[in-house]
Amino acid sequence: MTNDSRPQPEAVDIQIARLRDLFVAHHASDELRLSFDRRLRERRAATQLGSRIKARGLALVGASGSGKTTAMDRLFDTHPDLILAEEGRETAEVLRLQVPSPASLKNVGTELLHGLGYPLSRDKSAAIIWTQVRQFLRARKTLFLHLDEAQDLYVSKGVKARNDVVNTLKSLMNDRDWPVGLVLSGTHDLLEMINSDAQLRRRLHVIHLNPVSWASHGADVSQILAGLIAKAGLRPTEQVQLDEFLKRLIHAGGNEFGLIIEMSLGGIEEALYSKDLQLTVEHFAASFRRKTGCIPAFNPFLAEDFQRIDVRKIIGWDASLDPSLPEGHQ
Numbered sequence: 001m002t003n004d005s006r007p008q009p010e011a012v013d014i015q016i017a018r019l020r021d022l023f024v025a026h027h028a029s030d031e032l033r034l035s036f037d038r039r040l041r042e043r044r045a046a047t048q049l050g051s052r053i054k055a056r057g058l059a060l061v062g063a064s065g066s067g068k069t070t071a072m073d074r075l076f077d078t079h080p081d082l083i084l085a086e087e088g089r090e091t092a093e094v095l096r097l098q099v100p101s102p103a104s105l106k107n108v109g110t111e112l113l114h115g116l117g118y119p120l121s122r123d124k125s126a127a128i129i130w131t132q133v134r135q136f137l138r139a140r141k142t143l144f145l146h147l148d149e150a151q152d153l154y155v156s157k158g159v160k161a162r163n164d165v166v167n168t169l170k171s172l173m174n175d176r177d178w179p180v181g182l183v184l185s186g187t188h189d190l191l192e193m194i195n196s197d198a199q200l201r202r203r204l205h206v207i208h209l210n211p212v213s214w215a216s217h218g219a220d221v222s223q224i225l226a227g228l229i230a231k232a233g234l235r236p237t238e239q240v241q242l243d244e245f246l247k248r249l250i251h252a253g254g255n256e257f258g259l260i261i262e263m264s265l266g267g268i269e270e271a272l273y274s275k276d277l278q279l280t281v282e283h284f285a286a287s288f289r290r291k292t293g294c295i296p297a298f299n300p301f302l303a304e305d306f307q308r309i310d311v312r313k314i315i316g317w318d319a320s321l322d323p324s325l326p327e328g329h330q
């Protein structure tokens, strides 16, 4: 029996992997695609005409877990007519980079040169590295540069480093010979960088991945959850369809779009692994317990006063983790 049952968990694994692969479109991802496509058409037309107009770009801003990286991956991976960086191919219309740690212009420049296929010794100054980056962006016909976690180049930096970052990024878009559009994604700190400079602010269309609340998105969350449950082939109990449960789910996902989907899939996964056909609140509670190891008083699917639970702290989404018990629960 144990040997024979091996194919079954595999089928479940595949089913779960499929669910985890699903992309749920949302307002910001639609806006992102629309805005990017307009800028792409604009850049292509300008290139063809040999026009010297400066490039424009966009920024996707949202908290950690809102779904920025996923939305960007989706935009670029499924784009019908973009030439991405590929080995052995000269043209790379889009170049993507997660800002490396420690975040500095020099590190970003060096990694970009690597990405463009031109390794460079690290002892060069940031200014020389970026001059080369601009030459190579032109050689590879790069139209857009995507930097993820772009706020890291700006937050907790001194005035000079901040100015250097803003000027370097602007100079990419303003290059007379080969302007490159910026696509930035990052947390709200990124807004501080963009708003610090009038030109940057004018040239970047900012799209927000806003927090999700029951009041603003209750109906959407209900619909998304129902869709995921149906795709998983499960039947929800009545309790799982109640407003009360959806409020708990939104809270458990820290009010962020991506994390709410992750929490939803966590419960669904629990049911699928247990081979239960009916999806219950207990599946969600068990998944949360598994993720955090926390007691029921800290479990937003079980605790009576779930609104008081600081989910980000408990789950470790924020740096410091101190799950001291709230009063009355010790």
Ligand SMILES: Nc1ncnc2c1ncn2[C@@H]1O[C@H](COP(=O)(O)OP(=O)(O)O)[C@@H](O)[C@H]1O
Residues within 6 Å of the ligand: 022, 023, 024, 025, 026, 062, 063, 064, 065, 066, 067, 068, 069, 070, 071, 257, 258, 259, 261, 262
């Ligand atoms: N549109 C989406 N559809 C499905 N799942 C998503 C979506 N956006 C985010 N997620 C889920 O949420 C998690 C966090 O998203 P991520 O893109 O890493 O957030 P961020 O980059 O803003 O920190 C991802 O691991 C992914 O599973």
Ligand SMILES: [Mg+2]
Residues within 6 Å of the ligand: 068, 069, 070, 148
């Ligand atoms: Mg990310």
